[in-house]
Amino acid sequence: MSGASEIGESGLGQARPYDTVTVIGAGAWGTALAAMARRAGRTTRIWGRTREDIEAFSRTGRNDRYLNGVALPEGIEPMADLEEALAGTGCVLLVTPSRSLREMCGKLKGLVPEGAPVVLCAKGIEQGTGKLLSEVAAEELPGHVIGALSGPTFARETAMNHPTAVTLAFEFTPADRREPSQAPASRLATSLGSNTFRPYISDDLTGVEVAGAVKNVIAIACGMMTGAGYAENTRAALITWGLDEMKTLAEALGGRRETVTGLAGTGDLTLTCSSPTSRNMKLGLQLGQGIPRAECFGGQDTVVEGEVNAVSVNDLAERIGVELPVCRAVHDILHEGADLRQTFTDLWGRPLVGEPKALNVALDHPSQALERAMKAAQ
Ligand SMILES: NC(=O)C1=CN([C@@H]2O[C@H](COP(=O)(O)OP(=O)(O)OC[C@H]3O[C@@H](n4cnc5c(N)ncnc54)[C@H](OP(=O)(O)O)[C@@H]3O)[C@@H](O)[C@H]2O)C=CC1
Numbered sequence: 526m527s528g529a530s531e532i533g534e535s536g537l538g539q540a541r542p543y544d545t546v547t548v549i550g551a552g553a554w555g556t557a558l559a560a561m562a563r564r565a566g567r568t569t570r571i572w573g574r575t576r577e578d579i580e581a582f583s584r585t586g587r588n589d590r591y592l593n594g595v596a597l598p599e600g601i602e603p604m605a606d607l608e609e610a611l612a613g614t615g616c617v618l619l620v621t622p623s624r625s626l627r628e629m630c631g632k633l634k635g636l637v638p639e640g641a642p643v644v645l646c647a648k649g650i651e652q653g654t655g656k657l658l659s660e661v662a663a664e665e666l667p668g669h670v671i672g673a674l675s676g677p678t679f680a681r682e683t684a685m686n687h688p689t690a691v692t693l694a695f696e697f698t699p700a701d702r703r704e705p706s707q708a709p710a711s712r713l714a715t716s717l718g719s720n721t722f723r724p725y726i727s728d729d730l731t732g733v734e735v736a737g738a739v740k741n742v743i744a745i746a747c748g749m750m751t752g753a754g755y756a757e758n759t760r761a762a763l764i765t766w767g768l769d770e771m772k773t774l775a776e777a778l779g780g781r782r783e784t785v786t787g788l789a790g791t792g793d794l795t796l797t798c799s800s801p802t803s804r805n806m807k808l809g810l811q812l813g814q815g816i817p818r819a820e821c822f823g824g825q826d827t828v829v830e831g832e833v834n835a836v837s838v839n840d841l842a843e844r845i846g847v848e849l850p851v852c853r854a855v856h857d858i859l860h861e862g863a864d865l866r867q868t869f870t871d872l873w874g875r876p877l878v879g880e881p882k883a884l885n886v887a888l889d890h891p892s893q894a895l896e897r898a899m900k901a902a903q
């Protein structure tokens with residue numbers, strides 16, 4: 526795959542999987558990831574905070590609250606005790622919503638075994654601080670290697686074993702580059718990978734995290750316009766602008782534009798902005814149809830990351846001085862009471878400009894050229 530990192534192309538074959546995978550968060554995505562770890566042959570534990578759900582999961586071998594009717598592989602071990610779930614584990618997948626990350630990391634403190642990497646599977650940016658989730662986790666769990674898993678993945682489809690590909694991002698240390706097969710990224714990829722689940726390794730944690738946070742906001746925009754009766758041309762423009770906003774923010778924070786063209790960016794944006802299976806797209810659709818927020822999802826409390834992250838993305842963009850017009854529009858409609866149609870009309874009414882950013886994608890960014898030259902010199 527283009528954009529695959531050096532490490533991903535070399536030593537993966539010999540990477541030793543972690544024997545035990547612990548998934549924290551027994552919602553839809555945590556359950557799907559537990560299914561993939563189990564299918565890949567790992568001892569797999571899943572922790573959930575609601576004891577009755579965990580008991581039902583243990584009894585039935587299914588998670589009917591979040592993935593109703595989906596058959597899961599045998600042998601997943603549901604647990605309600607955090608200490609038990611983490612004891613001696615090889616790696617941790619953290620799969621609770623982004624707004625709960627700091628609190629959840631606080632609970633994991635002192636329980637994650639030394640050397641066990643922690644993989645963040647939520648999509649978002651912390652409200653109030655504008656920190657990437659990896660920065661939050663690094664603060665709360667010092668000494669642990671932190672990575673992120675992201676990409677186009679509807680939990681139900683993954684759990685049902687439909688072929689799925691994701692990006693697994695870690696910052697690489699010099700030791701990782703010398704011994705790629707020992708790197709946490711490689712070991713995690715072999716721990717989870719199978720012929721239906723393909724993790725691609727990336728060393729651009731920032732790019733992957735930004736893409737995951739922004740795509741949900743753009744999906745709400747696409748839903749809003751579709752719900753309000755606009756058509757496919759409009760949605761395609763929003764997706765393209767959304768991709769550009771991801772690139773702008775990723776690059777401003779030190780990530781790479783090219784990462785955004787991979788699974789965590791283009792892949793996830795395409796999936797989420799095209800299907801009402803996405804909770805973000807669905808919220809937008811319902812709001813676009815004029816349904817009041819409190820009545821969306823039939824009044825049920827549902828995780829819609831783009832709704833909270835419209836605030837954090839927008840605040841962060843303002844703080845670092847980058848313009849993200851689509852994210853801004855979604856923010857203003859959701860949180861400032863702006864009129865939906867007028868806001869989108871204004872988006873189309875911006876001054877006409879060229880498309881230089883899109884053209885630049887094909888060009889070599891100076892930082893990438895420098896990085897390649899340094900690698901070649903090593
Ligand atoms: N669903 C999907 O298709 C995908 C989701 N993701 C991301 O994964 C993350 C989780 O989403 P998803 O699994 O779908 O969400 P769900 O709504 O399906 O499940 C959320 C889970 O998190 C738990 N939870 C919520 N708040 C807390 C908290 N404060 N402390 C501990 N546990 C908590 C819930 O527990 P309880 O049941 O007890 O309330 C539940 O187990 C999100 O960031 C989402 O964007 C990523 C890729 C795909």
Ligand SMILES: O=C(CO)COP(=O)(O)O
Nearest residue numbers: 676677678679803804805
């Ligand atoms: O992140 C997802 C797919 O990759 C899930 O999207 P929603 O949270 O919008 O359902």
